[in-house]
Amino acid sequence: MIRGVMFDFSGTLLRIESMEEWLDAGLAATGIRLSDEEFRETAGRLTEYGALPGGSAPRRIPPHLAALWQERDVSTDQHRAAYGGLALAAGLPAPELAQALYDRHMSPAAWRPYPDTVPTLRELRRRGVPVAVVSNIGWDLRPVFRTHGLDELVDVYVLSYELGVQKPDPLMFRTSCDLLGLPPGEVLMVGDDRTADGGAAALGCPVHFVDHLPVDRRPHGLTPLLDRLG
Incomplete structure (x- = not known):
């Protein structure tokens, strides 16, 4: 589950x-x-x-x-x-x-949310499902989330430059699961990079991939993951 x-x-x-x-x-x-x-x-x-x-x-x-x-x-x-x-x-x-x-x-x-980002995060919040953002990045992305009204829908940020390692290093995903207070087998990883994001599978996390496309070409990439939550 x-x-x-x-x-x-x-x-x-x-x-x-x-x-x-x-x-x-x-x-x-x-x-x-x-x-x-x-x-x-x-x-x-x-x-x-x-x-x-x-x-x-x-x-x-x-x-x-x-x-x-x-x-x-x-x-x-x-x-x-x-x-x-x-x-x-x-x-x-x-x-x-x-x-x-x-x-x-x-x-x-410089950043734009995908069309279904807000609806998907709001639905997860409605269901009481905690959310982490796990990113390979060299700067603090929290202001981006605040500006776009997304920060209140995120519980945990795990950023590579703060840990000193980058995905697919298991520490990225293990840290996120620990902060969420859940075992890896109960935390779905959603990402666009088969190698970096797919590294979560080594810990036993289920993985859902989306395509890295321009915003206007991917209106419904996130919505299907809600079906995996039942």
């Missing part, structure tokens, strides 16, 4: 804005102006290098960032260095844009 639920953050409950919106916001913050062609080329390179946290995975990782990339979520410094390094490697019109872009992705305005 499932009595608690753990959710991943990015690509599960909320999704980062598009590459174009992200770049546009960074340019506005720095006052840098690009022609339409320069904008398209810069956005394309940033996409290739996977420089947008929460966006598409890198298609190219510079050798000097490869090791850092593998453990980017274990600390704030490593997270910033990894993504800032990718942005710079992609080639920016000015180096200060890398800082502006990194700062932008931590802004609540």
Whole structure:
């Protein structure tokens, strides 16, 4: 019987804005102006290098960032260095844009809940099912949840940079289950990454996967999990 639920953050409950919106916001913050062609080329390179946290995975990782990339979520410094390094490697019109872009992705305005996030969390709360957010991340996402009215629907946050380990390390899931006061076999893990989130299965947690799609292309990814609770 499932009595608690753990959710991943990015690509599960909320999704980062598009590459174009992200770049546009960074340019506005720095006052840098690009022609339409320069904008398209810069956005394309940033996409290739996977420089947008929460966006598409890198298609190219510079050798000097490869090791850092593998453990980017274990600390704030490593997270910033990894993504800032990718942005710079992609080639920016000015180096200060890398800082502006990194700062932008931590802004609540850069994140949007999936259409069924609020209804699903409210239904879990109505049923008395406790909820944890278990995320590989290098910064405090709580302000994002507060801004979007989600914080009151979450009981526990387990963030990789605070523990110094990242999913699929069992410590992430074990800590969450302990904080929820439930055995792993009674806590469902919901996420979009088969490797990272699927690691919960090693503890005996049931797992439910969703697709990491733009918000307007995934209206009902979370709703089916309610059927698993009976």
